[in-house]
Amino acid sequence: MVSDAGVFWLQTDPAEGCNTLWYLSDQGPVRLGPEGLGIRSRVNGYGGGALAATGNGVFVVGDDQQIRFIGLSDRTCTRLTDDPEAAFGGLVADTVRQRVLAVREFDGQQQLVAVSLDDELRVLHSGQDFYSAPAVSADGGDVAWTSWQLPDMPWVRSQLWTANFAEDGSFDQCSTWPTPKEASTQQPVFDGNRLWVLSDIGGWWQPWHLDTTVDEGQWHACQSPDLDHANAPWQLGESHHCPLGDGAWARVHYRNGTGELWLAPSPGDEGTRIARNFSDFRYLRTSGGYFYCIARSATRLDAVLEIDPQTGQARVVAGGEEPMPDLRVSLPLDIEVPALSHGEQPIHGFYYTPKQASSEMPPLILVAHGGPTSAAYPVFNPQVQYWCQRGFAVAEVNYRGSSGFGRDFRLALEGRWGVADVEDMGRAADHLASVGLVDGHRVFIQGRSSGGYTALMAMIRSRKFAAGASIFGVTDPLRLRAMTHRFESGYLDWLLGSPDTHPERWHERTPLYHADRIAGPMIFFQGGQDQVVVPEQTRAMIHAMKAAGRAPELHWFEQEGHGFRHQANQAGMLEWMFSFYRKHSRKANEQAENLS
Known part of the structure; x- marks a missing residue:
């Protein structure tokens, strides 16, 4: 997860049996948060999206399923929700309004909510059985998300929604956009004000642009290989594609089970495969002229990669150690x-x-x-x-x-x-x-x-x-x-x-x-x-x-x-x-x- 303040990630501590929060400082990786604070969402049973970064701190979901804010300057940890019957996940920072958007799960139902730094919880949308992590445009004016209804699972059939933010921070002009045929749609993301999603309308999870300025919307397929560009959305908050500015993209392709990372100079250009020493990529994010991701390999522990989109050069900034230095790994x-x-x-x-x-x-x-x-x-x-x-x-x-x-x-x-x-x-x-x-x-x-x-x-x-x-x-x-x-x-x-x-x-x-x-x-x-x-x-x-x-x-x-x-x-x-x-x-x- 990234923000103007830097790069943040979760790291499993086997000795403690929990996930801990880390930050990439000028001196290298630094652990944040108080001792004993485990970070994990249990929404849908599988969680995901347990942290969201802002310019001055990080929203996290603790093991108790409540949202906290950890400040960067004073390292304070403030509990923002007190809702013991609920679980939160799919956190997304709304930096314009200094709050976090989240999926709230309670009493057999879900809602999209906003939680502010002064503990106010506002319901933004309800009525759907399940919600995914929303995406907010860079200017903070638009929002998109997906939902699905029982008995469907999100990889069988789901709906895409958009809305504008009203002056008071609520959703305005909520609209749902049917796909041209039955499909699963996931991971909406804004490139400027253009909305992109990954959908299997064409038989594979591929990038599609939705033009919402046209009545009932127009779906435009991006020229891309017949490969899945994402995996099944068991967890909230996954990101397998990332706009890099000026029409450039980073995307993941899954080829016979192996994840490949590709840099494309424009939406319809397949581009160049990079970081070939790694075989799976998750949580693509951009910050400060670089983009970051969690990368996995057959010979290393999970790593946080920093990648220069101009050259494709990747640098390990955390993790990536050899797990068995004295033994040969079976490939x-x-x-x-x-x-x-x-x-x-x-x-x-x-x-x-x-x-x-x-x-x-x-x-x-x-x-x-x-x-x-x-x-x-x-x-x-x-x-x-x-x-x-x-x-x-x-x-x-x-x-x-x-x-x-x-x-x-x-x-x-x-x-x-x-x-x-x-x-x-x-x-x-x-x-x-x-x-x-x-x-x-x-x-x-x-x-x-x-x-x-x-x-x-x-x-x-x-x-x-x-x-x-x-x-x-x-x-x-x-x-x-x-x-x-x-x-x-x-x-x-x-x-x-x-x-x-x-x-x-x-x-x-x-x-x-x-x-x-x-x-x-x-x-x-x-x-x-x-x-x-x-x-x-x-x-x-x-x-x-x-x-x-x-x-x-x-x-x-x-x-x-x-x-x-x-x-x-x-x-x-x-x-x-x-x-x-x-x-x-x-x-x-x-x-x-x-x-x-």
């Missing part, structure tokens, strides 16, 4: 699994070679990413490196439904969750074995959240996996539908179809009902405070497997939520999984030898 290799039929897209992913020398083909850990409308990226992942250093190959697969491969591929999972994703994971395992990269008898499958569901369904539907791991994975979609948070309350119906019209489909694709069909070993990990995949999901699955005569292994972390944040628990999970995989790798080897 991701692109894999492409051929399409099943003409007209379908192939399946892409990333393969990591084990670092322990061996004369035999290595065992494989096949990873199903969460979401499932998310993606795997070729960036440094300490858990992947943990397995590679211990003799395992790892493959992360972007199965059908993943983002970054266009609208049709992303929506291909509609009604087919637990089938299409499982088929693609199996095809990836077969492909890697057929080309001689892994031992097909020692393939393990694991996943987190919805990836855990995919792993469980794979263990039910196939016998090709030696064992599986569910990390706070979904085991009972119907029960989850009744208990999950509001953001995903309509998502399961999209993934499986309505349970009223497709009851047989829900039964067939509920792991809990088919525990007796899991012939291979399973290991489970669950946080006791998980509010997304509630703990009862895992408890019930363990009980069902034991009732079916199975012996699942369970590791419980009472103080963890949806995603383990404490170092000791992360390390413990890896150690237990390694012991589990090593034991069953040996058994699979013995069984293969006996068969031969």
Whole structure:
């Protein structure tokens, strides 16, 4: 996040288990805010947009979900909201009026609000089920935002809105602008007074200019490659494109799962790819003649980059350290699994070679990413490196439904969750074995959240996996539908179809009902405070497997939520999984030898 005062970012402190605020001073990175202040939004369950910078300080959302202002000159931290029933996120500074715009979530509804430095909270817009982070024009006269209604998710269908600011700071002349066809629209941004968005009207998230001076608006496509220029908006406040002035732009392209950063001298010019040592880019912002972003790499920790738009030269100003200076990092290799039929897209992913020398083909850990409308990226992942250093190959697969491969591929999972994703994971395992990269008898499958569901369904539907791991994975979609948070309350119906019209489909694709069909070993990990995949999901699955005569292994972390944040628990999970995989790798080897 940037302002006239400089560059600000959040940094995860593993020892404290929270996000802390940092500022790029003349002497280098400096931590801001009082000790113990964790910064994190929980709007929609996944947060985003937890800070917004102004010329004299930073608005942040604390772990208690309240907005604070941290002054740069006196370093004071002032709490601006006292709304314990609400959560705030998607912060955007309104510097003209010395306040912050935010999404407020409370009592099953959302609003766009403004919070001033004197603690005044003003509701700017309401009536929509969900709101994204708004964008304010440079002169402070115009604002744009997107919204969506249940049962849609924002990557299926969303609306673009604009308004003017009245003299008292309220919204005036609110208008919604329908897209020429059903589409997802995200990340509105002003280049002067021209409004740009990323929309998949043409089948990919690409830049479009909306001319609001014409009745009903005119949508103009910007000439750009047929690639997604953004990922699925699970979090608020993402930014994958940034105007640089005089018609120049910085934009992200996702090509087969890899993020590329491009500088374009004009909206219709593809331009030049820069920062090639990095493979994912987020939060593009401009300040003081440079632009900044968070960049990720396969060989470094996340970095804050400062980029000269005139030359394309990138400089790391924070982060970017070598994570394993004494060990060789296993680099991701692109894999492409051929399409099943003409007209379908192939399946892409990333393969990591084990670092322990061996004369035999290595065992494989096949990873199903969460979401499932998310993606795997070729960036440094300490858990992947943990397995590679211990003799395992790892493959992360972007199965059908993943983002970054266009609208049709992303929506291909509609009604087919637990089938299409499982088929693609199996095809990836077969492909890697057929080309001689892994031992097909020692393939393990694991996943987190919805990836855990995919792993469980794979263990039910196939016998090709030696064992599986569910990390706070979904085991009972119907029960989850009744208990999950509001953001995903309509998502399961999209993934499986309505349970009223497709009851047989829900039964067939509920792991809990088919525990007796899991012939291979399973290991489970669950946080006791998980509010997304509630703990009862895992408890019930363990009980069902034991009732079916199975012996699942369970590791419980009472103080963890949806995603383990404490170092000791992360390390413990890896150690237990390694012991589990090593034991069953040996058994699979013995069984293969006996068969031969």
